Each structure stands twice: as structure tokens, then as C-alpha cells.
Amino acid sequence: MAAHCESGSITSLLNHSGMKITEPMVFGISSGIFFGYFHKMKSFAFPTFIVRNKPGQIRKNLSKRTGVKFYTRDFRNQEAGQGALDMLISKGIPTATQVDMFYLDYVPSWERVHINVHFLVAFGKEGDVYKVSDSYFPNPVDLPVASMNKGRFAQGSMSPKGFLFYPEYVPQSFDQEKAIRRGIKKACFNMLSIPIPFLGIKGIRLFAKRIIEWPAMARDTEHLSHEVMKINILLEDQGTGGAGFRFMYATFLQQASDIIHKPELKDLAKELMAIGDGWREFSLFAAKIGKNRDLGDEKFKQLSDLLYQRAEKEEDFFKRLSKTIN
Amino acid sequence: MKEKDGISECPEQQVILYVEKEDGKYEAMQTGSYISANYLDDYFLKRGTLEKALGEKIARGEINAIEYYMILEDLTISELAARAGIMKWTVRRHLKPGNFSNISESALKKYSIVFNITVKEIVTRQSGNRN
Numbered sequence: 001m002a003a004h005c006e007s008g009s010i011t012s013l014l015n016h017s018g019m020k021i022t023e024p025m026v027f028g029i030s031s032g033i034f035f036g037y038f039h040k041m042k043s044f045a046f047p048t049f050i051v052r053n054k055p056g057q058i059r060k061n062l063s064k065r066t067g068v069k070f071y072t073r074d075f076r077n078q079e080a081g082q083g084a085l086d087m088l089i090s091k092g093i094p095t096a097t098q099v100d101m102f103y104l105d106y107v108p109s110w111e112r113v114h115i116n117v118h119f120l121v122a123f124g125k126e127g128d129v130y131k132v133s134d135s136y137f138p139n140p141v142d143l144p145v146a147s148m149n150k151g152r153f154a155q156g157s158m159s160p161k162g163f164l165f166y167p168e169y170v171p172q173s174f175d176q177e178k179a180i181r182r183g184i185k186k187a188c189f190n191m192l193s194i195p196i197p198f199l200g201i202k203g204i205r206l207f208a209k210r211i212i213e214w215p216a217m218a219r220d221t222e223h224l225s226h227e228v229m230k231i232n233i234l235l236e237d238q239g240t241g242g243a244g245f246r247f248m249y250a251t252f253l254q255q256a257s258d259i260i261h262k263p264e265l266k267d268l269a270k271e272l273m274a275i276g277d278g279w280r281e282f283s284l285f286a287a288k289i290g291k292n293r294d295l296g297d298e299k300f301k302q303l304s305d306l307l308y309q310r311a312e313k314e315e316d317f318f319k320r321l322s323k324t325i326n
Numbered sequence: 327m328k329e330k331d332g333i334s335e336c337p338e339q340q341v342i343l344y345v346e347k348e349d350g351k352y353e354a355m356q357t358g359s360y361i362s363a364n365y366l367d368d369y370f371l372k373r374g375t376l377e378k379a380l381g382e383k384i385a386r387g388e389i390n391a392i393e394y395y396m397i398l399e400d401l402t403i404s405e406l407a408a409r410a411g412i413m414k415w416t417v418r419r420h421l422k423p424g425n426f427s428n429i430s431e432s433a434l435k436k437y438s439i440v441f442n443i444t445v446k447e448i449v450t451r452q453s454g455n456r457n
Contacts, residue, residue, distance in 0.1 A: 001340065001342055001356060002342055002354075003341075003342040003343070003344065003354065023354070024344065024352075042402060042404040042405070043402060043404060043405045043408075044402065044405075045400050045401065045402050045405075046400075102399075102442060103442060108338060108339060110362070110366065110369050110370070110373075111339065113399075113400065114399060114400070114401065114405070114409070135342075136340075136341070137340070138340050138356065150439070150442070154409065155408055155409045155410070155411055156405050156408045156409040157405060157408065159408075222372050222375055222376065223376075225368075225372065226372055229361065229365065229368075229369075232360070232361050233361055236341075236359075236360055236361065237339075237341060237359050237360075237361055237362070239341075241342055241343060241344040241354070242327060242332065242343040242344060242345070243327070247327060247343060247344035247345065247352070248344045250344070250352055251344045251352035251353070251354075254351070254352050269352065273327065273346060273352070276327065277327055280327060284360075287360075287361055287364070287365060290365075290368075291364075291365050291368050
């Protein structure tokens with residue numbers, strides 16, 4: 001079991017290939033921490049936000065910074081995609097594949113949503129059933145071939161196209177200090193300097209500004225309650241390790257401190273834990289007012305204020321992290 | 327977050343949280359999902375209320391079964407069109423309540439795959455709520 005599907009799948013594949021690396025280290029080296037707010041998008045029925053970098057970037061960044069080479073492939077047709085996965089499994093190669101979570105039979109009904117960027121590892125097949133390791137489940141699970149195919153070949157935004165990958169070359173060692181420094185620098189750039197108004201710290205501020213508009217965008221109180229409570233799910237439940245990946249990134253900084261001989265990173269890790277506690281306070285507050293249908297304007301003002309505080313704290317934090325690492 | 331502050335009882339949905347252990351080290355902890363442990367009943371209540379309200383809208387002829395499932399699964403028209411492989415303007419036409427009977431069998435099949443249900447369930451939803 002792991003906190004997040006992509007970093008968790010990669011960590012387990014690398015560990016299986018003999019590289020000893022933790023999930024927070026995979027996440028940190030690949031500059032996973034992020035923020036983005038999307039107020040209106042064709043593919044989302046309601047405003048939403050992300051707390052990690054773009055799906056696929058964890059693998060790509062990790063590969064650039066550690067020298068691990070991944071075999072990757074996507075497919076135009078389902079038969080070829082299934083054939084390739086079956087062949088790899090038959091050779092004893094555990095293989096990660098991208099799916100729409102909606103079609104995974106083993107996922108409880110309340111968790112099943114159309115998300116095209118879930119990753120799992122298939123490691124066996126018996127008859128018409130795949131043996132699957134999913135980071136969100138403590139034990140291996142069974143997944144019928146038909147469901148796997150529906151998930152791998154779902155259409156829509158960021159459609160998986162049967163995408164699969166596994167590490168085909170894992171170096172004996174890599175320059176950990178360099179990889180960690182590059183990972184942190186890029187994370188700081190992403191949070192502080194991307195010149196797009198809805199990404200990074202600017203995205204948190206935009207969220208704070210526009211969350212006030214949510215009541216006018218909802219169908220009714222029940223819908224608004226559902227969307228407000230989803231804040232908690234996105235921050236705490238959907239494979240973030242808690243507080244929208246802030247706790248996992250703090251863990252990475254603590255581990256990195258010893259490797260690159262920078263004791264200041266331990267203090268910064270502690271600060272980020274406290275910042276994460278603030279995110280958790282925000283998400284628990286959202287869950288509470290959603291459940292109580294206590295969704296008046298003053299509550300949205302409170303949510304907005306909490307977000308502005310997070311933006312201020314994170315801006316200060318990432319500026320100092322950037323200085324520490326340079 | 328301290329380890330003790332992250333613990334929730336929810337065997338049906340486990341999560342990994344990174345927490346501060348007693349020795350000051352940050353490590354992974356497996357525990358229950360906070361929101362499922364505390365608010366799952368509310369999720370099902372809201373889902374049931376939404377299903378009932380949308381069913382009544384079908385009965386009143388305000389929406390049809392395609393829109394029923396589209397709203398239930400949180401999809402936009404663009405996303406539904408992309409997922410079903412049907413042109414957006416055609417989906418718009420299909421969503422008009424009076425046009426349900428004109429939707430072809432092949433289009434219904436495409437919608438049913440997106441919603442992960444059978445064509446029969448869609449048709450029954452439409453006719454059941456219309457009777």
C-alpha cells in the first residue's frame with residue numbers, strides 16, 4: 001500500500017527491480033508537490049483543484065534525475081493493448097498501467113469516479129482475471145479482464161490509451177544529492193514562478209478569491225454540500241498522504257536533509273508539517289460545514305481566509321526553501 | 327501531524343498518511359479514511375436524494391435518462407461526448423427530453439459503456455420514471 005497511485009506504483013516497481021527508494025523520495029525528486037485551481041473547464045462539471053504535478057511527470061522527472069529508464073507504450077486498439085500487457089505479465093514483469101478508476105470493480109461504489117489518471121500494477125493473470133496491486137488497497141486484488149480493458153481504454157480527457165510502463169533499466173546507483181537538489185529547485189519554480197494565474201501559489205490565491213462564487217454555481221444546497229465536502233476528499237483521501245501531499249513532501253525533506261547534509265531542511269520539513277496541519281484544518285472545516293449544510297456566505301468567507309493564509313505561508317516557505325537549496 | 331491525530335476507524339477504506347512518530351521521524355501510517363469514517367452516511371443520503379430528484383425530473387419530462395446518468399456521474403456534455411465518441415452537438419440533441427426515443431441503439435450502447443451499465447438499465451430508467 002502507498003499514499004499515491006503514481007508515486008506508489010513507481011516505488012514498488014523500482015523496489016522490485018532492486019532499487020531501494022522510498023515513496024516520499026520518488027515524489028520529492030520528481031517535484032511532485034504543486035497546486036492548480038480550475039474554475040471553469042469543459043471537462044469538469046464544477047470548479048476543482050489539483051495538489052500534484054501533471055500525471056506522468058513523476059515518472060518522467062524521476063527518469064531524468066536518476067537515470068532509470070522506463071519502457072513506455074500506448075495503444076490504438078484494445079486487442080494490441082491487452083496482448084502487450086498479457087505478454088509482459090507472462091514474462092514475469094510487473095507492469096504499471098493507466099486506467100479510469102470508474103471501472104475498477106474492487107473499488108467501493110462511493111470512491112468510483114471518472115478519473116482517467118489512476119495507476120495500478122498488474123503482476124499476474126489467471127483465466128479472465130488480472131492480479132493487481134493498487135496503491136490504495138492493502139492487499140492484492142482481482143480485476144476481470146473486461147473491466148481492466150474498459151478502464152485502460154476509456155475515452156475523454158487524458159484518456160489512458162492503454163498506457164503501460166515498467167523500469168527496463170535501473171542504475172546501480174545515482175547522484176542522490178544532485179537529483180534531490182534538482183527536484184527541489186523545480187518544485188520551488190513550479191510553486192513560485194510559473195507565469196500562469198491559476199498555478200502554484202497564484203492558484204491558491206485564485207482559489208481563495210473564487211471559492212466565494214461556489215454557492216451561485218451549485219444546483220442546490222445538496223450539490224453545494226457535495227462539492228464542498230469533495231475538498232476534503234481531494235486533499236486527504238485521493239492518495240495524497242494527507243494535507244494535499246504536504247505531509248509526504250515534508251517527509252521527503254526530512255529524508256533529504258541527511259543525504260545532502262543540509263540540517264536546515266529538517267527545520268523546513270517541520271514547518272511544512274505545520275503548513276500541512278493548516279491544510280488539514282481547512283479540509284476538516286469544509287467537511288464539517290458540508291455535512292451540516294452550514295453553507296452561508298460567512299462560511300465561504302472563512303474558507304477563503306483559510307486559503308489566503310495557506311498561500312501566504314507556502315509562498316514564504318518555498319522562497320526560503322529555494323534559497324536554502326541554491 | 328502527530329500519529330495519534332491521523333487515526334480514523336474505517337476498515338472499508340484504508341489510506342496512507344505521512345505522520346510524525348513519537349521519535350520525531352516522519353513516516354507512513356496506514357489508517358482509515360477520515361471522511362468515509364465520519365461522513366459516508368451523508369454521501370449515501372445525498373446520492374439517494376439526487377437520484378430521487380432526477381427521477382422525478384424524468385417523470386415530469388424535464389430531463390431524460392441520459393442526462394440523469396450524466397449528472398449522477400458528474401460529467402459535462404463535453405466530457406460525455408468525448409467518452410462516448412459522439413459529437414457534442416449530437417449529445418446535446420440526445421439530451422433533449424423528447425428525443426430519447428430517437429436515440430439509436432448504437433448510441434445507447436456507447437452511453438451505457440460510459441455509465442458502466444446496460445442499455446436495458448438506461449431504457450428502464452427512462453420508461454420507469456415516465457410511467
